Amino acid sequence: MKSYYCWKCEREMPFLDEQEWQQIEPLLPLAKQELIDYRIAHNCDLTTAKRNCYSQATQIFELMTGLPGFHFDVIYHHRLCDWGEECPSCGHLLRTPKASFCANCGWRPESKP
Template sequence: MKMMWCWRCKCEMPMLDEEEYLRIHKLFGDCMTASQEFRQEHGLHLQIISVEEKFIPVVKEYEKITGLSGVHHNAIMHHRISLYGEACRHCGKPLRTPNAKLCAGCGQLK
């Protein structure tokens, strides 16, 4: 885990390394399928559940890894270090992608 600027959240957020992200990604996939066995294992209601309830295991695992609670499950999925580029030499924010040539924060070329 590493604190980095998130362009979507507009603030510093805990970003996941590949090992941490793989744990979250697997849980996210399991939540998508939401099998009866998975719901029982994680204490989720067997009746129809809301989308937020469906992804509680993802949010809890992210909190366990980062210490930050209440982050939306979709936001968690883009908090992955490898999605971002190197830090801008001028403003220090990460480039939006590993292939970016221009900093979206300050407009400086790489």
């Protein structure tokens, strides 16, 4: 696991490699259902449910990363293969695998003739 700046979270965050992702991915749909069930059982809004529903996916992410307090929906955008390579200029991840420039520093690969 390696940490990079996440533009969605606006901070350094750990990104899951494929082996780590395989451990947590099956738990994500279950976490969504747990949240739905919690809302029904407690007749509460989404904000209250997110604050009080502590899913197994959240627990595993916390154990893997050491970062407490992240809801399971945050885990979805920390899968490393969904992002681009590291920028050779600034080290940030390119925002997508097909990105043509670095959104952080503006680096662009040299065009090939």
